[in-house]
Amino acid sequence: MSDLTTTDVAALAAALGLPVTPDDLVEVTHRLNALVEALAPLADLPLETVEPTPALADEQPAS
Amino acid sequence: MADRADLAFLGARRLAGLVRDRQLSPVELTRLYLERIERLDGRLRAYITVLPEAALASARRAEAVVMRGDTLPPLHGVPYAVKDQFDTAGVRTTSGSRILEGHVPTADATTIARLNAAGGILLGKLNLTEFALGGTQQFPFGQPRNPWNPDHDPGGSSSGSGIAVSAALCAASLGEDTGGSVRSPASFCGVIGLRPTWGRVSRHGSFPLSWSMDTPGPLSRTVEDAAWLLQAIAGYDPNDPLTSRAPVPDYPRALGDGVRGLRIGIIRELTFGADTEPEVRDAVLAAARKLEGLGAVTEEVSLRLVPLAGAIFMALADADGAGVHHRWLRTRPADYDQGTRRRLLTASLIPSAIQQRAARARALLRAEMLDLLARHDVLLCPTAHQAAPPIAAARAAITTRHEAAGRFFTRRSYVTPAALAGTPAIAVPCGFTRSGLPIGVQLIARRFDEATLLRAAHAYEQATDWSRRPPGTV
Numbered sequence: 298m299s300d301l302t303t304t305d306v307a308a309l310a311a312a313l314g315l316p317v318t319p320d321d322l323v324e325v326t327h328r329l330n331a332l333v334e335a336l337a338p339l340a341d342l343p344l345e346t347v348e349p350t351p352a353l354a355d356e357q358p359a360s
Numbered sequence: 361m362a363d364r365a366d367l368a369f370l371g372a373r374r375l376a377g378l379v380r381d382r383q384l385s386p387v388e389l390t391r392l393y394l395e396r397i398e399r400l401d402g403r404l405r406a407y408i409t410v411l412p413e414a415a416l417a418s419a420r421r422a423e424a425v426v427m428r429g430d431t432l433p434p435l436h437g438v439p440y441a442v443k444d445q446f447d448t449a450g451v452r453t454t455s456g457s458r459i460l461e462g463h464v465p466t467a468d469a470t471t472i473a474r475l476n477a478a479g480g481i482l483l484g485k486l487n488l489t490e491f492a493l494g495g496t497q498q499f500p501f502g503q504p505r506n507p508w509n510p511d512h513d514p515g516g517s518s519s520g521s522g523i524a525v526s527a528a529l530c531a532a533s534l535g536e537d538t539g540g541s542v543r544s545p546a547s548f549c550g551v552i553g554l555r556p557t558w559g560r561v562s563r564h565g566s567f568p569l570s571w572s573m574d575t576p577g578p579l580s581r582t583v584e585d586a587a588w589l590l591q592a593i594a595g596y597d598p599n600d601p602l603t604s605r606a607p608v609p610d611y612p613r614a615l616g617d618g619v620r621g622l623r624i625g626i627i628r629e630l631t632f633g634a635d636t637e638p639e640v641r642d643a644v645l646a647a648a649r650k651l652e653g654l655g656a657v658t659e660e661v662s663l664r665l666v667p668l669a670g671a672i673f674m675a676l677a678d679a680d681g682a683g684v685h686h687r688w689l690r691t692r693p694a695d696y697d698q699g700t701r702r703r704l705l706t707a708s709l710i711p712s713a714i715q716q717r718a719a720r721a722r723a724l725l726r727a728e729m730l731d732l733l734a735r736h737d738v739l740l741c742p743t744a745h746q747a748a749p750p751i752a753a754a755r756a757a758i759t760t761r762h763e764a765a766g767r768f769f770t771r772r773s774y775v776t777p778a779a780l781a782g783t784p785a786i787a788v789p790c791g792f793t794r795s796g797l798p799i800g801v802q803l804i805a806r807r808f809d810e811a812t813l814l815r816a817a818h819a820y821e822q823a824t825d826w827s828r829r830p831p832g833t834v
Contacts, residue, residue: 310708315708318693327759331762332764333711
């Protein structure tokens with residue numbers, strides 16, 4: 298995924314009704330690009346067959 | 361009996377013993393902590409709300425029960441405090457935010473009701489990063505400070521819970537751990553911090569961040585105290601349908617069983633990785649050697665997805681948080697701290713494809729951890745890659761994506777694997793940096809096997825004196 302610009306982020310935020318001020322916009326853009334970049338290696342993993350289940354409360358209690 | 365100055369540092373269970381033996385009055389003990397709060401908390405800012413009248417009234421009732429000779433619950437007469445994320449009937453509960461500064465719940469959270477039933481005396485409500493998110497720039501109720509060096513971060517999000525135990529402003533405290541929020545302040549402040557198995561402790565009455573990871577947990581001066589506090593709060597709660605119906609073991613009873621033959625896996629990526637500071641690595645490896653000396657068997661193990669755990673966590677937990685804050689983010693954005701608002705705005709924009717991929721990676725990481733835990737009783741690694749950083753570093757503006765990655769993902773990769781896997785984990789003091797800041801080792805166990813976790817932590821604690829040293833500034 299290519300880098301998002303502040304213009305992209307402002308447009309996304311406006312579409313979602315989020316009040317992103319010009320002061321917030323630069324940092325929010327850095328944060329979002331950092332997250333997308335950090336998770337990019339996941340694209341190389343065989344995740345298609347993995348079900349996205351969180352932990353379940355009564356699973357595997359210690360015997 | 362210890363002199364008055366040392367009493368405050370004795371820990372909850374020893375204090376309860378003195379109360380039971382009529383060597384110590386709950387009223388005298390409560391006054392001692394209230395005096396320490398009055399003297400020290402103007403600087404440390406552990407508390408948002410202190411309850412002197414209510415605490416003393418509870419202490420007088422507790423004293424009357426002792427004098428009547430009634431059977432006493434395990435924490436009878438022990439003053440404790442809780443993160444201001446937990447509802448307390450008739451006492452404002454802010455979650456560390458101006459948005460809730462006037463919020464007064466009508467009922468106690470399940471954990472609070474259970475601690476009170478165990479005999480605890482509620483001293484007050486403790487400071488936290490806003491809405492337990494982390495990254496608060498300007499704390500609405502005062503900047504919490506590390507008792508070991510007030511210019512340094514006490515950790516979060518249960519910041520006040522770590523400070524108050526470390527500086528003996530209460531005998532023990534309750535925090536909440538979504539992705540390290542009990543263990544990080546415990547490590548930075550040099551105390552014990554336990555994250556129970558997700559589902560072991562009710563979340564009812566605590567302000568939510570991420571439904572599949574939020575877990576209340578104790579911070580304490582000793583592992584024994586953590587066991588007793590867990591005993592008090594653990595168990596099924598009909599008000600939280602995700603709590604487990606599995607029986608609650610007798611946690612304190614197994615504490616003394618030692619670690620002989622215990623199989624401990626040292627997580628390579630977190631212990632030897634480039635992000636781990638050498639002082640931290642050396643202290644954690646010394647802790648592993650100490651456990652070996654006590655009879656445990658250690659070996660290095662690998663968790664290949666661990667370096668991505670912090671980012672996976674934020675893609676999932678922050679997105680949950682954005683959902684929780686959906687309305688206020690649009691109607692009251694200026695009432696959030698700037699750091700909180702920017703984190704929630706970012707989370708609101710995470711593409712669903714990335715969230716889905718992170719959720720699948722979480723399941724994979726969890727499977728890796730459970731596989732390792734099938735072959736090892738305990739996993740071991742640092743609680744954080746460094747000791748408490750200066751407060752100023754956490755407040756600096758983020759001007760590049762690399763700064764954002766360094767500040768948010770690296771440190772979270774140490775504490776989020778247990779959160780993502782739903783396993784219990786405990787932070788235990790294991791040394792100090794040359795500049796005198798605490799270092800914590802983290803132990804992780806199988807789901808619902810807190811007994812083994814506490815046993816290993818107790819054996820290590822008894823063989824060292826790191827957690828018995830009080831901070832020099834208090």
